[in-house]
Amino acid sequence: MAAGIQQQNAAEDIVIAGAGLAGLAVALGLHRKGVRSVVLESSPERRTSGFAFFTWTNAFRALDALGVGDKMRGRHLQLQGLRVMASSTGEIAREMDLRVNGKLGPHEVRCVQRNVLLQALEEELPPGTVRYSSKIVSIDDQDGAKILHLADDSTLRAKVLIGCDGINSVVAKWLGLAKPSESGRTATRGYARYPEGHGFEPKILQFVGEGFRAGLVPWSDTDVYWFFTWSPAPSPDANGKEDRSAAAMNQFVLTKMRGAKVGPEVLEAVERSEMSDVLAAPLRFRSPLSLLFASISKGNVCVAGDALHPTTPDLAQGACTALEDGVVLARCLGAGAERGFGHEEGEDRPCLGDAIVGAGDGEERERVVAALRRYAGMRRWRSAQVIAASYAVGFVQESDHTVVSFVRDKLLSGVLAKTLLMMPDYDCGKL
Template structure:
């Protein structure tokens, strides 16, 4: 069986999603080479778009691609939370407000555009496609990665950014993601002549679903819809037409503005028509093995979460900056010509600092997202009353609390 060094590189990253490419770029900015293993034959550009908050732009600025994203996506100025039962606006939030760490910023960013921006900044050949890890074994301090094509790869550092079904997270012994009992679909509506919408994020809550619509730029509008499926919903994802009709039927039974219905009607659907919303229990994270020796995880491999605070991708970008800073400083400043055993201890200590820095942040993210989604989507009369009359301010503060965070820069001035 053929065994390779990682093309002369010691750092192997599993997964070429947002987290994986961001970690690779952070390490590249620190002067370290890595190889990114991607199971797909090409860059995975499904996913449409996601809300990119203040914390994510701080991370993107640290990686050197923040302004490129700003130039392609308009800033969202306000969030209006509407009760789908009454059609009333129950909360309005200024998304440019001043937080504890500076002015807030939010934009709906194309996932494809961000992936391409990260890829363009990496050295040619960084990503190795059609390379899926199927198992991991130890050989001293190195890890032997067995790939689906029968080849093996020897790595001195392994970083799992391989998503919610992460092979690396499973090797570390992290708890399996739990099913939230909810499902999501997403779409993008195109308006070639311009949509004319205000730069506003409209969110609909209650009646057993949660939905939202937000412009990305002058011509594209992104929307999402989450619900708790019943046995009667089993065929809704058979085609994009069936999924659209399902969403439209649900929305038409409530007090939803007509522009939301129009956006769904004229939309392109995500490649995955419907996906169950899963999350890693926040109770498992405080004592979880986020790192072990020279192995760690980041992004969805670490903190898969429901999308109710729109923070999954944002927090993955935070992970990337913190991890690149911790590992980069350790490898560049401390190892030099030290022995292999000492080098391993340096890496292990760096990954442990990263894990300690991200542990509580990850638990906070998954716990708060699940709680907010439960309250916002619930159709229980008592929960609905409390949500619309008493809790809307609390939910709004929670929504802005998570982005009010600074992961620091790639320099050693940022604490790991």
């Protein structure tokens, strides 16, 4: 894998911070448009944490635009339905077909392995696009360009900077975006392997209520992904610290499930999980109201993915929306490239020259600024909508309040189901 940047004062036209889903999607979208970019990743190698995520209709439309949708379809089961159970009674609260038609066409959802998708995206990029062990620690201005100071004491001059560096984004902080808030909830997740086959239907099984939300979903004939979100956080240990070790989280989840009406198949999946395959993290989100007035882009800098819209996972739209960001941003920048900036090596197309960030040619610079402004305008409301809906659905689904539980189980199950299908019924468009 490529090493971090070693030379001082190196320069690049478009620099993307973060080689997660959003960062690689932006880079691949730009590559498809004939625009070169460089992706800086702080980790020494491709990240493998996160296991899997729900890839809904809107995400597959984005992946198809990027040219990797069929690769994912060939390796992951299509999920046919959703069964929601009440954790307090074990009764079915709602069942729904996930293959129904939305306003924009038939729905499609699969549980996709994160590392498989990251690899597929990176393999489509020119060699050397992703530079590992390249962590940005601070950002300075110099004649309109951004001087990126890296952890290895080297610097990189970027004419366009795109922050896809996650919930603790250095770029989002530079833009002045509101700090993500604590939701008061925690999530743990893992996966179980059944070498002889698990025998589960290709459906999502979910339990809600009693202060938690749990689910089980197969991604292949032998592998099952499970998740568990809860509030409030578990009690601290004797030293006043919360124990989030894999063993403690595994035991905590099993204890909570055994105290409710959770099916034995979910308990077995948790028990089968290797301790090294269990992750736990607090759930945070950025205020949706703050995004309506925030500087998503400023000059030649913008953000995408979790750096823009960290959200709770209750609608399973965080990763899906990040892929949308990648397509929209690449399309906006690519449109500007067709008018004269950015190029792939070997193409007879003008480069994003020094004039774009200097005083010589304001027209080129304005094209970049306008492209990022268009992107921000297109993603602002969508991001706020996803965050707000996810938070509201999570609150209702997990609540153990008597009134909320009654209304949820008896009256709101249909509304929640429609909300689950409403967010994926979206098309970010082509490149």
